[in-house]
Ligand SMILES: Nc1ncnc2c1ncn2[C@@H]1O[C@H](COP(=O)(O)OP(=O)(O)OP(=O)(O)O)[C@@H](O)[C@H]1O
């Protein structure tokens with residue numbers, strides 16, 4: 098579904114990604130694990146068309162999308178839940194959801210119903226300002242908003258960040274549920290333990306490079322992964 102080859106991305110003279118190659122098979126959960134500064138968010142932004150690579154290619158459903166606009170990429174079915182959630186704090190929960198349907202003519206009323214069904218908490222708080230929600234509720238809102246464009250591929254940038262363990266457990270159940278509904282998931286995480294527990298396949302990126310890859314089981318059993326990412 099997604100095939101990235103020899104990607105290089107820079108911010109001016111700073112090389113954030115020097116050489117990343119990876120593949121995401123349709124219907125799977127693929128996790129990308131890496132430490133702070135490894136290039137994870139840069140990768141998500143490049144897939145979404147917010148950054149242009151200096152080198153390399155990104156193919157989605159067989160089409161080269163490397164130079165596509167973000168609008169076109171979203172319309173083709175790729176959505177992201179950004180790092181730090183990026184909720185519109187002054188807009189209501191409902192308005193935040195509606196923003197996610199910008200690419201769909203006539204909005205997406207069924208999408209709102211689906212979001213409220215999946216996240217009853219959001220329905221209860223539909224007219225509340227996004228900024229007044231708890232961290233976990235904001236993350237649910239960010240998920241709901243991303244689903245509003247009816248994506249086929251969902252990019253999640255550290256969804257567990259800053260959340261209490263019990264909330265993280267809920268979020269990971271939701272990720273599983275979304276995947277079971279047929280949406281392919283790319284899960285960026287520093288919480289390697291949880292990520293490898295739900296993923297089918299994984300990549301480890303270090304200093305802007307693909308360092309390791311394998312099934313989630315292979316990675317979880319890899320001594321290097323255990324030492325660096327699973328706390329020994
Ligand atoms: N706007 C920018 N200008 C210059 N350098 C940047 C910019 N954004 C990121 N970088 C650099 O690119 C590298 C990769 O950053 P990136 O945000 O992609 O990492 P990350 O893996 O998402 O880290 P984290 O886990 O902290 O979110 C880092 O060295 C970072 O300092």
Ligand SMILES: [Mg+2]
Pocket residue numbers: 137138139180254
């Ligand atoms: Mg990041």
